[in-house]
Structures are given as C-alpha cells and as structure tokens.
Amino acid sequence: MTTNKDVLLExxxxxxxxxxxxxxxxxxxxxxxxxxxxxxxxxxFDIDQSKVDALTAGKSYIEHISADSIATART
Incomplete structure (x- = not known):
C-alpha cells in the first residue's frame, strides 16, 4: 500500500x-x-506587494542577489 509519505518522498x-x-x-x-x-x-508568498512586484518584473530588492538570478529562477 502506498502512503502519502511515500508519494511525497517520491x-x-x-x-x-x-x-x-x-x-x-x-x-x-x-x-x-x-x-x-x-x-x-x-x-x-509575501505580504509585501512591492517585493512581489519586483520579482514579477524580474528585479531583485536584495543587494547581493542579482536580477539575473531572479530571471533564471523564473524560467
């Protein structure tokens, strides 16, 4: 019998x-x-709409994280 745990682990x-x-x-x-x-x-998920908007636009709001990293993650 397959359990929920087994499905999650798979x-x-x-x-x-x-x-x-x-x-x-x-x-x-x-x-x-x-x-x-x-x-x-x-x-x-974030309650800060400006963060959500920045990420949706492919921009980073954290200095040491590049916009390229955001763009790569969005693909």
Missing part, C-alpha cells in the same frame, strides 16, 4: 514536488532561488 526524489516559501526576505528569497536552481518548481 515527488521530492524526482523533483516533481512544488515547494512553497512563505516570506521572501533575506532568508526566503535565497532559499527559493536555491530550490529553483536545483530543479524544483517554487511558489513564493
């Missing part, structure tokens, strides 16, 4: 799991970019 292993990150600040945004970099689909 989705993580084959990178078909969708990762959700709540808060896209100095911890959440780099975490989101790393998951995207290794091949996961990632959904980010």
């Amino acid at each position: 989705r993580i292993a084959n990178k078909s799991a969708v990762i959700g990150i709540v808060g896209l600040g100095y911890v959440g945004l780099p975490l989101m970019l790393r998951f995207a970099e290794v091949g996961y689909k990632v959904l980010g």
